[in-house]
Amino acid sequence: xxxxxxxxxxxxxxxxxxxxxxxxxxxxxxNYYSFRVTGYDATLGYILNTVVDTFPWPKNCWSIDPAxxxxxxxxxxxxxxxxxxxxxxQSIADAVKQGNFELLKGWRNxxxxxxxxxxxxxxxxxxxxxxxxxxxxxxxxMTGYVDDPSGPKIWVPRRAKNKQTYPGMLDNxxxxxxxxxxxxxxxxxxxxxxEASLPESVVRANVVPRGCVTYTHVRDARAGGETGLIQxxxxxxxDLKLDPSVVPQPCDxxxxxxxxxxxxxxxxxxxxxxFKPNCANIxxxxxxxxxxxxxxxxxxxxxxxxxxxxxMDHPTASHCK
Amino acid sequence: xxxxxxxxxxxxxxxxxxxxxxxxxxxxxxNYYSFRVTGYDATLGYILNTVVDTFPWPKNCWSIDPAxxxxxxxxxxxxxxxxxxxxxxQSIADAVKQGNFELLKGWRNxxxxxxxxxxxxxxxxxxxxxxxxxxxxxxxxMTGYVDDPSGPKIWVPRRAKNKQTYPGMLDNxxxxxxxxxxxxxxxxxxxxxxEASLPESVVRANVVPRGCVTYTHVRDARAGGETGLIQxxxxxxxDLKLDPSVVPQPCDxxxxxxxxxxxxxxxxxxxxxxFKPNCANIxxxxxxxxxxxxxxxxxxxxxxxxxxxxxMDHPTASHCK
Numbered sequence: 001x002x003x004x005x006x007x008x009x010x011x012x013x014x015x016x017x018x019x020x021x022x023x024x025x026x027x028x029x030x031n032y033y034s035f036r037v038t039g040y041d042a043t044l045g046y047i048l049n050t051v052v053d054t055f056p057w058p059k060n061c062w063s064i065d066p067a068x069x070x071x072x073x074x075x076x077x078x079x080x081x082x083x084x085x086x087x088x089x090q091s092i093a094d095a096v097k098q099g100n101f102e103l104l105k106g107w108r109n110x111x112x113x114x115x116x117x118x119x120x121x122x123x124x125x126x127x128x129x130x131x132x133x134x135x136x137x138x139x140x141x142m143t144g145y146v147d148d149p150s151g152p153k154i155w156v157p158r159r160a161k162n163k164q165t166y167p168g169m170l171d172n173x174x175x176x177x178x179x180x181x182x183x184x185x186x187x188x189x190x191x192x193x194x195e196a197s198l199p200e201s202v203v204r205a206n207v208v209p210r211g212c213v214t215y216t217h218v219r220d221a222r223a224g225g226e227t228g229l230i231q232x233x234x235x236x237x238x239d240l241k242l243d244p245s246v247v248p249q250p251c252d253x254x255x256x257x258x259x260x261x262x263x264x265x266x267x268x269x270x271x272x273x274x275f276k277p278n279c280a281n282i283x284x285x286x287x288x289x290x291x292x293x294x295x296x297x298x299x300x301x302x303x304x305x306x307x308x309x310x311x312m313d314h315p316t317a318s319h320c321k
Numbered sequence: 322x323x324x325x326x327x328x329x330x331x332x333x334x335x336x337x338x339x340x341x342x343x344x345x346x347x348x349x350x351x352n353y354y355s356f357r358v359t360g361y362d363a364t365l366g367y368i369l370n371t372v373v374d375t376f377p378w379p380k381n382c383w384s385i386d387p388a389x390x391x392x393x394x395x396x397x398x399x400x401x402x403x404x405x406x407x408x409x410x411q412s413i414a415d416a417v418k419q420g421n422f423e424l425l426k427g428w429r430n431x432x433x434x435x436x437x438x439x440x441x442x443x444x445x446x447x448x449x450x451x452x453x454x455x456x457x458x459x460x461x462x463m464t465g466y467v468d469d470p471s472g473p474k475i476w477v478p479r480r481a482k483n484k485q486t487y488p489g490m491l492d493n494x495x496x497x498x499x500x501x502x503x504x505x506x507x508x509x510x511x512x513x514x515x516e517a518s519l520p521e522s523v524v525r526a527n528v529v530p531r532g533c534v535t536y537t538h539v540r541d542a543r544a545g546g547e548t549g550l551i552q553x554x555x556x557x558x559x560d561l562k563l564d565p566s567v568v569p570q571p572c573d574x575x576x577x578x579x580x581x582x583x584x585x586x587x588x589x590x591x592x593x594x595x596f597k598p599n600c601a602n603i604x605x606x607x608x609x610x611x612x613x614x615x616x617x618x619x620x621x622x623x624x625x626x627x628x629x630x631x632x633m634d635h636p637t638a639s640h641c642k
Contacts (some may be wrong), residue, residue: 018339019634119620184616208612212626234623236616279640289610291529295505295557299440300642302555302633305533309630312623320620 002271005284005293008085012277013215013307015230020249023320032230033064034134036072037084037123040116042315046230047071054101055132056094061087073123084123084274085111094130103128103225112137114301115179119318124180131219131229136314137177140188141282142207142238144248152290155248155281155321157196157255159276165224166276170269170273171255173240173248174198175279183319184236185209192240195255196248199209203240213285214310215278222277230264235278263292281308323592326605326614327621331603333598334536334628338553353551354385356454357393358444359416361437361638366455367551376420376453379413382408394444405444406432413450424449424546427485434501435436440639444499452540453548457635458498461509462603463528463559465494465517465569472584475604475612478576480597486545487597491590492576494561494569495519496600504640505557506530513561516576517569524561531558534606535631538599553633556599558606584613598622602629625631 003011018025032046052071054145057064063072075084096104108127114135116122130137144155155173159166176191188207192198216232219225248258261269265288270280285308287293288301295301323556339346353367359601368376373392378385384393396405417425429448435456437443451458476494480487497512499505509528513519537553542548569579582590591601606629608614611621615623 017632019632209615210612211609212616212623214623216628262562288532291531294530295533295640296642299639301639301641302533302535302637306535306632309627311338311340311627311631316623318620318622319616320622321617 003273004300005270005298006271006304008270008275008277008280008302009215009284009307012217012281014218015216015232030069031228033069033071035135036070037072037116038072038079040120040122042117044114044116044122044314045130045136045232045317046313047134048228048230049228050224051101051132051229056091056098058091058094081121081123085125088123088125092126095129095132101132101226103131103229106224110177111180112177113317115315115317117315118317121180121317126178127177131223131225131231134230134232136182136232136234136312136316138185138234138236138317139175139177140191140236140238141172141213141279142174142188142192142240143282143286144198144240145286146242146244148259151292151297153260153262153319154266154286155242155258156266156269157248157250157258160254160256163254166222168256169276170274170279171276172279172282173258175235175282182183183321184238188236188238194252195250196258197247197251198240198248202242202246206242207238207240208241210289211238211285211309213278213281213308214312215281215307216310216313217278217307226253232314233278234312234316235282237282239286239289263287273281324594325621326591326619327625329591329594329596329598329601330536330605330625330628333538333602334631335539336537336553343476346365347386351390352549353455354390354392356456357391358437359393359395360398361441361443363438363614365435365437365443365635366457366553367634368453369547369549370451370454372422372547377412377419379415382412396595402442402444403602406446409444409446413447416450416453422453422547424452424550427545431498431502433498434638436636436638438636440637442638444502448498452544452546452552455551455553457553457555457633457637459505459557459638460496460498460557461505461512461557461559462493462534462600463495463509463513463561464603464607465519465561465563466607467563467565467581469522472613474581474583475587475607476517476563476579477582477587477590478569478579481575481577483577487543489577490597491595491600492597493600493603494579496556496603504642505559509557509559515573516571517579518572519561519567519569523563523567527563528559528561530605531560532630534599534602534629535633536599536602536628537634538632543598553635554599555637556603556631558603560607560610584608606630 034043036047111124145152355364357365432445466473
């Protein structure tokens with residue numbers, strides 16, 4: 001059964017909207033606790049009830065309030081990000097020892113930042129733990145394409161069959177998560193070298209930032225690990241117009257192969273559900289920005305464009321230098 | 322005082338968000354009734370309480386429910402769009418006679434469509450009445466620009482000083498509202514000829530659809546007429562790269578002059594508040610899409626991109642042929 005573009009967007013941005021059904025939205029929120037940090041009036045993420053019940057939550061630094069439905073990291077007044085991060089790291093280490101979370105068995109050894117009101121950096125945590133806390137995560141996705149009289153042709157990699165998450169699915173030319181301290185343009189240059197063997201000079205000279213795609217994803221089995229966890233994500237979007245002579249090549253073992261696909265080949269692969277869900281969103285955004293999907297050939301144009309740019313429920317980062 | 326890009330976006334998209342303050346959002350909604358049509362389970366617009374109190378609402382076709390806070394157009398089962406539109410037109414004619422609404426003194430003689438669930442065309446009404454009902458309205462905005470080694474230069478018109486709304490302010494190269502039955506690409510070709518004397522052949526050959534900008538605006542004095550009315554709007558966005566030899570010219574009396582401005586000149590005019598509010602949004606969207614505003618030079622990048630693409634509270638149109 002062919003998937004429509006709106007169905008693909010909904011698979012990725014699959015957390016309910018208040019305006020669609022106010023009662024159902026409010027009821028659904030009862031499945032989660034708010035993740036908070038003392039001294040900051042903000043919800044930093046949504047933690048699934050079953051995680052709240054299972055995670056060790058060392059008493060020296062966590063306060064659980066079932067009435068307010070909050071999980072609060074308690075640190076001394078004047079605590080800094082390093083001190084908060086240490087408390088969180090110790091708690092996550094306890095959870096790893098406890099062994100109850102599938103997700104933590106996929107340890108990434110990368111630190112993801114958490115931001116408070118005004119984009120203040122509050123703490124960082126191991127990447128594999130981030131869906132347990134439901135925090136906003138950040139990445140950069142680049143579409144490499146070749147201009148052709150028939151329209152753009154797009155460099156599409158297939159993920160390695162032994163990859164932890166979404167094995168064998170199609171991906172964006174270059175994509176990666178942003179660790180603490182990384183800015184999107186440097187993330188994309190680094191990933192372009194690591195994942196696609198694209199020379200740094202080619203990327204720096206030609207890459208153009210084109211906006212961002214944002215969504216709130218509820219994880220299913222394909223992501224690996226626990227399901228039902230919330231993953232609000234910001235993906236900064238880049239385009240890279242390439243000379244036909246430049247051919248991306250797998251470099252690490254994360255990518256099986258790159259193929260140069262026509263727009264209709266990409267559309268067919270999308271409708272067959274072959275793209276990793278958030279990468280489908282990035283392709284659809286590319287099609288909107290390049291005038292391939294239009295108000296007159298895409299019946300769900302308005303809903304698609306709005307849902308590619310969901311406003312986050314939580315404070316977000318500023319990567320302004 | 323220079324305005325930031327986020328301040329400009331907020332001036333246009335100035336209806337509250339639920340996630341910012343749930344209590345305040347709910348309280349604010351008490352200032353409005355829901356506009357509904359019998360047989361359809363959807364709110365089609367928000368009508369300000371003072372409008373509900375003042376509008377004549379002929380009893381043969383309107384049902385006002387203060388408890389449910391709804392204003393419902395009652396038509397016979399099986400009524401069609403033409404029949405509903407006739408009832409609405411008669412009611413608006415009564416209101417014109419009554420003479421209580423400033424807005425209706427700016428009669429436009431253009432019909433705006435109202436869509437129900439699934440994009441079904443339910444009725445149409447005179448453009449000048451649309452903010453009284455708070456319905457979603459549709460338009461198309463095009464940025465005409467010339468590529469220059471220093472970056473794009475943008476054709477910016479100044480609105481005539483005697484224009485009914487936002488006189489003397491800067492505008493997008495071409496912009497117009499979409500009447501019933503019009504599709505965005507035809508709207509932009511028509512307006513390009515009418516407002517900028519751009520030859521149809523040049524526009525058709527080079528115009529590219531690039532997405533849409535959506536927002537919910539609460540009208541202030543600059544819009545003319547009653548204030549506090551809600552205007553949710555969809556603006557389909559087009560780019561037109563022009564040869565330097567093509568110079569837009571005022572054609573009707575709506576535009577005073579066109580100037581070819583550099584990016585920094587446009588940024589300065591934006592920060593001085595010289596652009597009509599929704600046209601500022603379109604310029605900021607152009608800057609994001611063209612890599613002029615980036616995550617690393619615009620501190621409010623994420624909030625700006627999300628608010629340029631607000632998801633509408635009401636059912637919207639499909640302009641798919």
